[in-house]
Amino acid sequence: MADEPSLFGDPDRDRSGETSAGAPLAARMRPRSIAEFRGQEHLLGEGKAVRAMLDHGRVGSMILWGPPGSGKTTLARLIAAESDVTFVSFSAVTEGVARVREIIASAGQRLSASGRRTILFCDEIHRFNKAQQDAFLPHVEAGTIILIGATTENPSFEVVRPLLSRAPVYVLEPLSSDALMSILEDALTDQRGLASSNVEVADDALRFIAEASDGDARRALGVLEAATRIAGPGGSVGREEAREALQHRFATYDKGGEEHYNLISALHKSIRGSDPDAALYWLARMIDGGEDPLYIARRLVRMASEDIGLADPSALGVVVAARDAFHFLGSPEGELALAQAAVYLATAPKSNRTYTGWKDAMKRAKETPSAPVPLHIRNAPTGLMKDLGYGGGYRYDHEEPEGVAEQEYLPDSVRGERFYDPGRFGFEKTIRERLKWWAERRKGPSSTS
Secondary structure (H helix, E strand, O other): OEEEEEOOOOOOOOOOOEEOOOHHHHOOOOOOOOOHHHOOOHHHOOOOHHHHHHHHOOOEEEEEOOOOOOOOOHHHHHHHHHHHEEEEEEEOOOHHHHHHHHHHHHHHHHHHHHOOOOEEEEEEEOOOHHHHHOOHHHHHOOOOOOEEEOOOOHHHHHHHHHHHOOEEEEOOOOOOHHHHHHHHHHHHHOOOOOOOOOOEEOOOHHEEEEEOOOHHHHHHHHHHHHHHHOOOOOOOOOHHHHHHHHHHOOOOOOOOOHHHHHHHHHHHHHHHOOHHHHHHHHHHHHHHHOHHHHHHHHHHHHHHHHHHOOOOOOHHHHHHHHHHHHHHHHOOHHHHHHEEEEHHHHHOOOOOOHHHHHHHHHHHHHHHHOOOOHHHHOOOOOOHHHHOOOOOOOOOHHOOOOOOOOOOOOOOOHHOOOOOOOOOOOHHHHHHHHHHHHHHHHHHHHHOO
16 A cells, blocks of 8 residues: 555654654554454455455445444544555545545556556545535546545535445444453554553553553554653553553543434433433433533423323423523533423323324325314304304303213314324323213213213
């Protein structure tokens, strides 16, 4: 593989292209072959998608989607090395379309002159707008470049559809603690890493770093490097040194991105599934990650109506009260009110019958927008309207012997349809019995005799 330097160069490489000795540990320990790459077995294991692509020598364009430190850039470089093609790295943050044109022009000349192909690696491809992403399409189709885009954001929302149809998405998962342990152990024994530092690192310290790094190899190696500096040459690293190096473990959460939707979905489904422990955990994850508590309160209001409904009519009031309590107290005291509301919803009887009934009613309303209101339940404020039959024959329910009049309230085109069908749990069991009793009396004396 030959690397064509980026416009801004690579600060971690010297003029020979080798990683400089003063580069961060994560840069020095970048895998040099697929055999050294840790994790992502679902892509690189025997017979798996990327491994099979390399084995058959048919490398094509792709999008690598995964969290920071999962190996997107490294994997792209290794794919180029295994395929013996030129690798050109490009950042959508610091470089623009003009640079893309330069790379593509060079790639075209290289292909014509020697038949050698070029991988254009676009880091943070989601930073490009639609028009900028579209600029890749003709060159990908023509085979001038093999595009490998890397993103931490959901490609479904951030990458244009025509590009997705030409470049399959491969998902990189956060690295497991075991994979991170292997990476850290490699760094301690490799001459590129810390083998010459003579620092002893306790196994429990390594495990602590691996588990505290949230699947991010770059973070894990950075913490290990900092810990060895704290210990000094010939020193030792235990959990305290590792904890000091870590300083603060930032939550992996982006309030505007994929994880925002993943976590609120997890909270909603945990409440729907009546699991208060999971509900508290995902609520805590969102609060710890910096989510707006009032956004969470709004979502809890929705859950109270959608998933509990009239199985427990108090649920909506509990959540609205929790919202008001948070608004009154603020953080962190008000967060307890949100936790109380989440537990209440998770442990309440569940029903989505109001939710489904409302959807069905909206559907029929759109299908029958001109269905007239039955004359007997129309208001008649003028003499003309009375003469036209408005309000004629209406029976006042409160004056009926059992408080229920024998009359219809739906238009003829919707008559007999049922939108709200109460469930069998909680207060809806009582509602079901009431509705049955009222329905019998609306049919007249013969139905109740």
